[in-house]
Amino acid sequence: MSGSRITKAHGGLRQPNRREMTAALALSALGLGGLALPAALPGAALAQTPDRIVVAGGVITEVIYALGLQDRIVGVDSTSQFPAEALKQKANVGYVRALSAEGVLSLKPSLIMAIDGAGPPDAVSLLTESGVKIARIHDGLTPDGVTSKIAAIGAAIGAAAPAERLAAQTKARFDELATLRSGIAKKKRVLFLLSLQNGRAMVGGRNSSADGIITLAGGINVADAIEGYKPMTDEAIAAAAPDMVLMMRNSSAHNTTPDELFTMPAFSQTPAATGKRLVHMDGLYLLGFGPRTPMAARDLMAAIYPEAAIPPLKTAAAP
Incomplete structure (x- = not known):
């Protein structure tokens, strides 16, 4: 069986087990077909810089585009609807909570970025076991949570300084919003x-x-x-x-x-x-x-x- 394809049991063929599926998906992601990696080089094929990023989470895509680093993205999930060109220009790996591990790995990513709730769990488990680096991003729902999220995304893709600037700009906007909110006399x-x-x-x-x-x-x-x-x-x-x-x-x-x-x-x-x-x-x-x-x-x-x-x-x- 080629490492780039996983087939179901048919006739006298045995159904591949989970470990074999993980290995096959990882080999497929690295473009090695049915070749086996030398045991002494478990991490050698991983990219040193995240120049092939697959994103599962629309806010992650939005931040990477805001940083001007969209050329590093090779795949996005279906919630990546801003900016509009993201879904037009990048491969679509499906809904954030219904990802296909094989579909993600077929894009040969050097980094997978996943927001809280990305799934299903079996797919995330296979992605984790594949050896491809995964950055899990916490989906904070407060001003501090948003600025921390922006900083975390930047750090994961080697763009910490511009991400900190974007986070500071976003914080200034939240601060101005808080001033407007303080002027509301009676809440609806x-x-x-x-x-x-x-x-x-x-x-x-x-x-x-x-x-x-x-x-x-x-x-x-x-x-x-x-x-x-x-x-x-x-x-x-x-x-x-x-x-x-x-x-x-x-x-x-x-x-x-x-x-x-x-x-x-x-x-x-x-x-x-x-x-x-x-x-x-x-x-x-x-x-x-x-x-x-x-x-x-x-x-x-x-x-x-x-x-x-x-x-x-x-x-x-x-x-």
Whole structure:
């Protein structure tokens, strides 16, 4: 069996075991076909600099592009939607939580960068066992978490100094955002609605990215009794009394309209229904928690508090 291909058992052939699969995938990644590596050189084939990076996590892609080092990327996952050319110019390795180890390794990466939650676990395990260097990036959802994330990405690709500058610029924007937030006299209540499945609302609770961005924008997350992204009952939604409902904008499918949403029993009696306060925002911009997050939080703040005439961030214009 060639090292660049793994086949299922057929007829009298034996199904390869996990160790054999890992070895075959690693050989494929190094372009060595069925050749065996000398035992004395276990790390010799690993690149000394990460010049062939495969990314699993849209925010990682965004940061690398912001650093001007996109030429090092050979593959991205399907959440890498900013900038738009990333998915057009780079190989697509699939959804961040449903990666194929063989697909990733076929790009012969010298570094795999994976955000929290990248998976599935079996694929990550195979990638780890392949011998290719993996940088796991923590997906922080606070200003400090974002700046630490940017610094960690830069350090992993040998660009620590420019990444520190980008992190400092991002921190300045968060600081200006905090000043705007401090001027909010009375906070409004916001419900993040991830989806409506058969009439059931899937919402963003505490410790979710939705909760993080609502907090940064000076709002109150009405679903904080729920952990993460989970369904919320009609009764709970009505009792939560959101002043505004927030959803991600879907560029390829139907977006729920205010008329559709506020005729549903769960939403019809909420304060948000009075003015049909439904806001759509781009998903990665809203929930990516990268360099653009201070601007996204400012835009959300302006949507939550239209009467306050929230100004643009002055630091957003900085080079």
